[in-house]
Amino acid sequence: MTAPGWALEVARDDPTATTLLDVDVPDPADGEAVLRVERVGVTANNVTYAVLGDTLHYWDFFPAAGAGAGRVPLWGFAEVTASRADGVGAGQRLYGYLPPASHLLVRPERAGASGFRDGSPHRAALPAVYNSYASADPGADAGQEDLQVLFRPLFLTSFLLADQLAGQDADVVVLSSASSKTAYGTAFLLSGGDVEVVGLTSPGNVGFTRSLGCYDRVLPYDAVTELAAEPTAYVDVAGSTPLRQELHRHLGADLVLDLVVGVTHRDTSPPGPLDGPRPTVFFAPDRMAARTADWGRAGFEERSGAAWRRFAPAVAAWVDVRVSSVPQALRDVWLEVLGGGGDPRAGHVVRL
Ligand SMILES: NC(=O)c1ccc[n+]([C@@H]2O[C@H](COP(=O)([O-])OP(=O)(O)OC[C@H]3O[C@@H](n4cnc5c(N)ncnc54)[C@H](OP(=O)(O)O)[C@@H]3O)[C@@H](O)[C@H]2O)c1
Incomplete structure (x- = not known):
């Protein structure tokens, strides 16, 4: 045919x-x-x-x-x-x-x-x-399916990131491209916990990102020096080399983790020397395979499904x-x- x-x-x-x-x-x-x-x-x-x-x-x-x-x-x-x-x-x-x-x-x-x-x-x-x-x-109705179309893979990533970050020795989690769906899903899951969640975003997206209410603080990219000297995990969704270098310079030994998640800024400048820890690549399929092995498929789906049921009503308004x-x-x-x-x-x- x-x-x-x-x-x-x-x-x-x-x-x-x-x-x-x-x-x-x-x-x-x-x-x-x-x-x-x-x-x-x-x-x-x-x-x-x-x-x-x-x-x-x-x-x-x-x-x-x-x-x-x-x-x-x-x-x-x-x-x-x-x-x-x-x-x-x-x-x-x-x-x-x-x-x-x-x-x-x-x-x-x-x-x-x-x-x-x-x-x-x-x-x-x-x-x-x-x-x-x-x-x-x-x-499921059409509205629920639209949310799934947009968020299912991203929120699964947020869920896996929040799970990994829970095991880190950091008092602060800083996320770049904080206005992205992957970043704010992660912030939502971390909010109310025992780490401070800070979002870094473009000046034009500060208002939107603050309005979500899932970050404790939202700063524009040029305000990195306002971060306090505390054990900090960096979740890099933007993939910007200048931003990474500035964070490393400013936080030095207080930066305990640098997790490379995304490349929204599509920056192609060379990495250059860094003062803090070596960046580690986070690849959701690998982390998902590891957690499925730990919890079993049913256990994984139960946990990620419960997280989604908390997130879906909130994100529908975002x-x-x-x-x-x-x-x-x-x-x-x-x-x-x-x-x-x-x-x-x-x-x-x-x-x-
Ligand atoms: N590692 C993994 O396994 C994994 C899994 C899922 C997603 N990701 C990655 O996470 C990132 C975010 O994805 P998403 O779908 O959540 O994004 P999204 O919601 O579409 O993000 C939009 C935001 O990204 C930034 N942005 C987008 N295009 C840009 C451009 N051309 N120049 C500068 N900034 C730009 C802006 O944020 P700001 O103004 O706040 O910077 C914008 O508000 C992607 O790189 C994605 O591949 C990785």
């Missing part, structure tokens, strides 16, 4: 260069199923997938048709439109890692009531968390979900988020 489908590709070396392609809708062979991409979110996290696409193999999930092109992975909901895989039927809805495209061909393995994993050979070596497709909750539709809108939203400088309250969801 050949029918009109589409895919949005970007130049790997310049993700502002986009191409919207007409493609055939795949036909499932034995053991395969076709998902129609229904609803996806776009945040700085997806920009990071493009920025680190070569280093962390994000381009490998959804191979592109064009030379030097890539399909940026997105999180969202999809519906099975055709299946020749056991345990997977047309009409089933799933949440997972999706291409910026009308359809995705998968090879379901371990299919059951809770979903399946894609066993396609080109995904076998990639982190397991990106290959699993969870059955959608039939009781984000303006901006819904658009059609593939052209996905391109516009991609370019807007890629450009940065947007309203931190915005949560971009594209229903297709």
Whole structure:
């Protein structure tokens, strides 16, 4: 069967260069199923997938048709439109890692009531968390699903970060890009505990970040010297070298941990010498695998689910979900988020 489908590709070396392609809708062979991409979110996290696409193999999930092109992975909901895989039927809805495209061909393995994993050979070596497709909750309404589209992977990261930070010997946790969803989810989980939670953000985002109420203090990036000399853990979501250097210079031996989480500022300046501890990379899939081994899958889901149920009502008031539709809108939203400088309250969801 050949029918009109589409895919949005970007130049790997310049993700502002986009191409919207007409493609055939795949036909499932034995053991395969076709998902129609229904609803996806776009945040700085997806920009990071493009920025680190070569280093962390994000381009490998959804191979592109064009030379030097890539399909940026997105999180969202999809519906099975055709299946020749056991345990997977047309009409089933799933949440997972999706291409910026009308359809995705998968090879379901371990299919059951809770979903399946894609066993396609080109995904076998990639982190397991990106290959699993969870059955959608039939009781969830569109508003709840929009929040999941935007926050599920980010809040899972926040949950894992807060868990790791709880084991640190620090009196203060400082987060950069404090206005980002990943950072403020972490602050929410740490707030009310026995560490002071400080957010660093752009001058224009100080008001928004303070309004959330989950940080004890919010400072603009140029006020790092206002931090007190106390044992401090730095959670770096911005990925800015000058900011890191200033924090190290100012806090010196009081900086007990420097955790590299994100690269929202897309700073490419060389790292240079540092006065404090060596930065450690935090990669949520690795930490999730470790905690799943410690607690078991059910224990992990129980803990992270309880955290989400606390966070969801709060965050619903912090984000303006901006819904658009059609593939052209996905391109516009991609370019807007890629450009940065947007309203931190915005949560971009594209229903297709
Ligand atoms: N390590 C992991 O396993 C892991 C897991 C999940 C997410 N992350 C990373 O966490 C980061 C945050 O992701 P998110 O989806 O939560 O972000 P988000 O909510 O979309 O963050 C938006 C904020 O990021 C900053 N920003 C975005 N684009 C920018 C630009 N072009 N120039 C300067 N600042 C910009 C601004 O914050 P400020 O003004 O406050 O700087 C902005 O308010 C991403 O780099 C993501 O990949 C890492």
